[in-house]
Amino acid sequence: MHEFDWSSIPNALPFLWEGMKISLNITVSAVIFGIVWGTLLALMRLSPIKPLSWFAAGYVNLFRAIPLVMVLLWFFLIVPHLLESLFGFPRGSDMRLSSAIAGFALFEAAYYSEIIRAGIQSVPKGQMGAASALGMTYGQAMRLVVLPQAFRNMVPLLLTQGIILFQDTSLVYVSALADFFGAAYKVGDRDGRLVELLLFAGAVYFVICFTASRIVRHYQNKLKTA
Amino acid sequence: MITMNKVSKHYGSFQVLADCTTQVHKGEVIVVCGPSGSGKSTLIKCVNGLEPFQSGEIIVNGVSVGDPKTNLSKLRSTVGMVFQNFELFPHMSIIDNLAIAQTKVLGRTQEQAREKGFKLLDRVGLRAQAEKYPGQLSGGQQQRVAIARALAMDPICMLFDEPTSALDPEMVNEVLDVMTELAQEGMTMMCVTHEMGFAKRVASRVIFMDQGRIVEDDSKEAFFEHARSERAQQFLAKILHH
Secondary structure, three states: OOOOOOOHHHHHHHHHHHHHHHHHHHHHHHHHHHHHHHHHHHHHHHOOOHHHHHHHHHHHHHHHOOOHHHHHHHHHHOHHHHHHHHHOOOOOOOOHHHHHHHHHHHHHHHHHHHHHHHHHHHOOHHHHHHHHHOOOOHHHHHHHHHHHHHHHHHHHHHHHHHHHHHHHHHHHHHHOOOOHHHHHHHHHHHHOOHHHHHHHHHHHHHHHHHHHHHHHHHHHHHHHHO | OEEEEEEEEEEOOEEEEEEEEEEEOOOOEEEEEOOOOOOHHHHHHHHOOOOOOOEEEEEEOOEEOOOOOOOHHHHHOOEEEEOOOOOOOOOOOHHHHHHHHHHHOOOOOHHHHHHHHHHHHHHOOOHHHOOOOHHHOOHHHHHHHHHHHHHOOOOOEEEEEOOOOOOOHHHHHHHHHHHHHHHHOOOEEEEEOOOHHHHHHHOOEEEEEEOOEEEEEEEHHHHHHHOOOHHHHHHHHHHHOO
16 A cells, blocks of 8 residues: 655645746736637638638647647747747757747637637627628727627636646646646656655646636626626 | 619529619608518618628719728718617617717717717617616617617718517607607608508608519608509508508
């Protein structure tokens, strides 16, 4: 029977917290960039200009058909080299964090764009008609009338996707980046207490994600009654 | 003010509008009626370009609606439109609903826009509701706000697309009263409606449509007393005697 020994955790907390900061940094940055890029993709997809619509459809289908971990590896292995040769970035500069954020943002944008597209389509067509009838351009009508309503309906789905993204940040271990999961693994490996550290990390992920999804559900109920 | 010349529209092989020709002069109130699916709504939505049409031409205040060079947004800002389902913006307060297009389209300041908005809310009797949201108002109140919102743009004419057909019966009159008042002040109006009492009171002319064609286009007296087509006679018989 395995003897549990949790003693290495308290001393490792500052290191684990540094890892958590990286996880949160990746999550928040990727959610923000993902939603912005996802919104643009959704607008392209719904655009009457065919090439834009094809591009967006192709992008979404491509990213939804490949595993996230592969995208992260591409960004880890290939993109830094590209940047080096294209823009003369100094060789060996540490771009693991930024390439991880870029990988997540571009990948998640494909998912966000589908949520946002559904959100835009859930706004009654008459709203666009009424905005146009008042003399608003297509862009004004989208920005002032359709998107605010679409986002209001979508907030729970966008947040839920954000929670999934937070869990997926643990995949950055492929680039040896010490996010929360990576930090826990390192500590466990060093002290020979891998089981304890992984259980602890799992518990932390669970508490954070469970709390967050409770908050989302609360918001969802409030939205329903409003 | 509005000239339509042989306007036609079809979805695939289905003819929605066929050679519709008519004119609306300044200060006239035109009631457009006819059975459902006869193309009435489509006809007035063509006037401000909300519905494209394939052939013919529509000239509104000297501007051709179908011309690809026409700035449709600019044209629409001069033509007020009221919809069957109100289409107020649910995420904005009533006063913001009235102010948004004034500031974003006409470039008025927030103060000017709100002042104008309050004045128009006063006029439709809803000043007290200014800070509420559309969802908190009754259907009749929402439609009066929608009329005020269109008027806030100082339109040269107003289009009404079945403004009372989504309302509970007891709310129809409060909306018709606002429309009647508007007509009496000389607003040029095109109204798609089944309210024949309203047509009898304020219409200058009645257009009767069937299967995408303008079947009758006559003064209200001529229309109600001796409609020429059999289709219009049947329609009137059904709608007036029940």
